[in-house]
Amino acid sequence: MDVLRAREVPLTSEYDIARARQMVRAWALEISLGLVDQTKIVTAASELARNTVVHGGGGAMFLELISSEQRKGLRLTFKDNGPGIPDIQVAMEDGYTTGGGLGxxxxxxxxxxxxxxxxxxxxxxxxxxxxxxKLVTHD
Amino acid sequence: MEKIPIIKIDRFLLVSIQVDMHDNLALSLQDELLTKITATGAKGVLIDISMLDIVDSFIGRILGSIAEMAKILDAEVVVVGMRPAVAITMVELGLSLEGIRTALDVDKGIKLLNTVLDERENIDGRVTR
Structure with missing residues (x-):
């Protein structure tokens, strides 16, 4: 897998969540991701960015444009130095929440x-x- | 500070979200909307989200609590104009917007509100107009 471009977006305040969304949207457009897939990755980024800010006490998002076997994609890495998650399996269940959200x-x-x-x-x-x-279309 | 305008039309309030909503803006919209419902005695609220390119769990939760709180203040909420890609994403995310009325656009939203309010009038004989 090749990394074509990378950028770090700090996540310390709730304004950074909006900024992270805008960055992901711009890069998704650049690789011509379809509208539904754009919406999905931006929404996923929003959820994770909020986790980083609210639960992780801040951190960063590393945004990368990657390519592999003639396909392109976006890799987003969210990192924080917060309290961590004691039981990931439980945290991955629908409805799990510590922050008063929907989980x-x-x-x-x-x-x-x-x-x-x-x-x-x-x-x-x-x-x-x-x-x-980005789904590869054969025509 | 940014502000989302709330417009009164007849017995309804109309909110059109035209900006990328950061979390505090969403929370202040909730407060202002509820204050305005009380101040104007509005019986219905239309929230136009046609300009929103995502609805994540936070915004979903805010929309849900606005609808719930408005109901306590005797006002019905209709969310209008959701983009198809947003609807698809929300369902996969697991957000159901349960208990929230939706309509395709503002026009249909107003019709829906009128129908709901007329039905309510017929049931309990209250004058809402």
Whole structure:
């Protein structure tokens, strides 16, 4: 997998969540992601960016334009140094919440992307990686 | 500070969200809308989200609580103009907007509100017009 371009977007305040959304939208447009897929990756980014700010005590999003076997995609990595997630399996269930929300953030975001990886341990922060590929059309 | 205008038309309030809503803006809209419902005695609220390119769980929750709180203040809420891509994404995310009335556009939203309010008048004989 090649990384064609990379950029770091700090996530410290709620304004950064909106900024992260705009950045992801701009890059998704650049690889001509379809409208529904654009909406999905921007929505997933919004959920994860909010997690980073609200639960992780701030961190950053690493936005990468990647390519592999003639397809292009976006890889988003959200990193924080917050309290971490003690039980990832439980945290991935619909309805799991610690912040008074709907508890759809992690499980919902996973459904919106092609690849989803989460690494976290209590006291060691959280890292979530999302990949959305642009579907290759054969004509 | 940014502000989302709330317009009174007849017995309804119309809110058209034209900006990328950051979380605080959504929360202040909720407060202002509820204050305005009380101040004007509006019986219906139309929230136009046709300019919103995403509805995440936070915005979904705000829309849900606006509808719930408005109901307590005797006003019906209709969310109008949701984009198809937003609807598809919301369902996959797991957001159902349960208990929220929706309509395709402002026109249809007004018709829906009128129907709902007329039905209510017939049932309990209250004068809402």
């Amino acid at each position: 759809l953030g992690l499980s919902g975001a996973k459904r919106l992307v092609n690849e989803f990886v989460i690494k976290s341990a209590e006291g060691e922060g959280t890292e979530v990686i999302l990949i959305k590929w």
